[in-house]
Amino acid sequence: MNKLIGLIIIFMSVFGGYVWAGGALASMWQPAEILIIFGAGIGAIVIANPKPVLLEMLTQVRELFSREQEDPELYPQLFALMGVLMAKIQVQGLKVLDEHIENPQDSSLFLMYPAVLKHSNVLLFLIDNLRIQSIGKISPHDLEHMLEEEIHRIEEDRLRPSEAFSKVGEAMPGFGILAAVLGIIITMSNIDGPITMIGVKVAAALVGTFVGIFACYCFFDPMSKALEHLVERKSAQLRCVAAMLTAFAKGKPPMMAIDAGRKQIQSENRPSFIELERWMEEQKADAP
Template sequence: MFKLVGMAVIFACVLGGFVMAGGQLMVLVQPVEVLIIGGSALGAFLQANPIRIFKIVLAKSPSMFKERFTHEYYTSVLCMMYEILNKARRDGLLSLEDELDDPNSSTIFSKYPDLLKDERLITFVCDYLRIMSMGSMAPHEFENLFDMEINSLKEELDHPAHAVNKVAEGLPGFGIVAAVLGVVVTMGMIGDGDKEALGHHVAAALIGTFLGILAAYGFFGPLSNLLEHDAKEELNVYESIKASMVAFSSGLPPALAAEFGRKVLMPGHRPSYKELDASIREATKR
C-alpha cells in the first residue's frame, strides 16, 4: 500500500509542479522517446543477465506492491518447524519419510498452504530433515553445511536487485541518447524554417532526458531497493530454519528449537514468545 502511495506522490509532485509552472501535460507524451529509452534499457538488461534473472524480476516485480513476509508468515514458519521437529522427536526421524516424499499430502505441511506454495522453502526443509535422518552428524558439521548453502542462496537472491540497480544507473544515459537523437532530428529541420515544429522537437529531446532520470530515480532505483529488501527477508527465513534445526540436532527440545528460530528473525516481524506459544498450541489442535 505504501509503495503505491509513494508512486502516487512522485506523479503528483512532478506532474503537478509541471502544470503549476504553466506546462501542458500532453507535451510529456512522447512515445518515440519512451521506445528509445525503454527498448535500450531492456536490451541492456537482457544482454547483461541470464534469462532466468529476467524471469525472476518479471515475476517478482508485481509482488513488490504487497507485503510477502508478514508477521503471520514468520509465525507459520516457526509453527511448522515445531510440528515437524516434535514429530521427529516423538516418533523418530524415520517417521517423517512419508511427509518428506510427498509434502503436498503431508499431514503437517498441508496445514500451511501458503508455505507449501514456496517450493524452494519446502525443499530446503525436507533436504535437511533427510540429512538428519541418514545418520548422526555433529551439530557443527550440520551448521557448516547450512552456512554454505545459505551463502550460495544469498548470491542467488541478491542477483535480481543488482541487475535492476544496473538498469537504474544506465537509464539517465539512455535518456541522454534519446535527447541527442532528438537534437539530431531538430538540426536536420533548421532549414525548413518551421519554428513550431522545431520547438516541438527540441521539447521532445529534453523530455527524453527527463524521462530517463525520472525512471531511474523515481521507479527503477526504488524497485532495486525493494528487491534487495525482499531478498534479505527471505534469507532471514532460511536462517531461522537453520537455527531451529541446528538447535534440535544439538539435543534441544522442539519448543526451545523453535525459540532459537524466533530469536534469529528480524525484530520488525518477529512474533513474541507468547504469540508463538499460542500459535503453536492452536496449530497442534488442528
C-alpha cells in the same frame, strides 16, 4: 499497496508541479523518445542477464505488487510444524519423517499447515535438509556451516534481479542523453525551418533527458531497493528454519530450538516469546 501509493505520489508531485508551474502535459508526451530510452533499457537487461534471472525478475516484481506483507500464518504454522517434527524425531528418530518429507504435498502432517506448503521456498529448504540429516549422520557444526552456505548461495541468486534493476537504473540517464542527442540531430537537420518548429524539436529532445533521469531515480532505483527488501524477507524465513534445525541438532529442547528460529525473524514481524508460546498453544488447540 504502498508501492502503488509511492508511484502515485511520484507522478502527482513531478507532473503536478510541472503543470502548476505552467507546463503543458501534452509536450511531455514524446513516444519516440520513450521508445528509445525504455527500449534500450529493456534490451540492456535482456543482453546482460540469462533467462533464469529474467524469469526470477518477473516473479519478484509480480510478488512485490501482489503480496507485499508477510503471510501472518506462516510463522505460527512453521513453528507448530517444527514442534511436531522435533517431537517425533526425539521419540522415533529421523527415519520416522521419511514418509512425510518424500512427498509433503500428500503428507497428513504437512497438510495440517497449509501456509508452510504455500511457501515453496521454505518448504523445499526444510525438507531437503531434513532429508540430508536422515540419510547420514552430520555434526551440528557441519550442519550449521552447510546451511549458512546454502542460504548465502540462495540469497546471491535472488539478489541478481535487484542488481539488474540497479545497473540499468544507473544507465537510464545515459539512455536519456542518447535520445536527446538523436533529437538534436533531427533538430539540426531542420535548422532552416520555422523557429517554432525548431523550439518544439529541442523541447522533445530535452524530454528524453528528463525521462532518463526520471526513470533512474523514480522507478529503477526504488524498484531495486524494494526487490532487495523482498529477498531479505525471504532469507529471514530460511534463516529461521536453519536456526531451528541447528539448535535442535545441538541438543536443545524443541521449544528452545523454536525460540532460536524466532530470533532470526525481522524485527517488524518477530513475535515476543510470550506471543510464541500463545501461537504454539493455539496451533495445538487447532490440531485434529
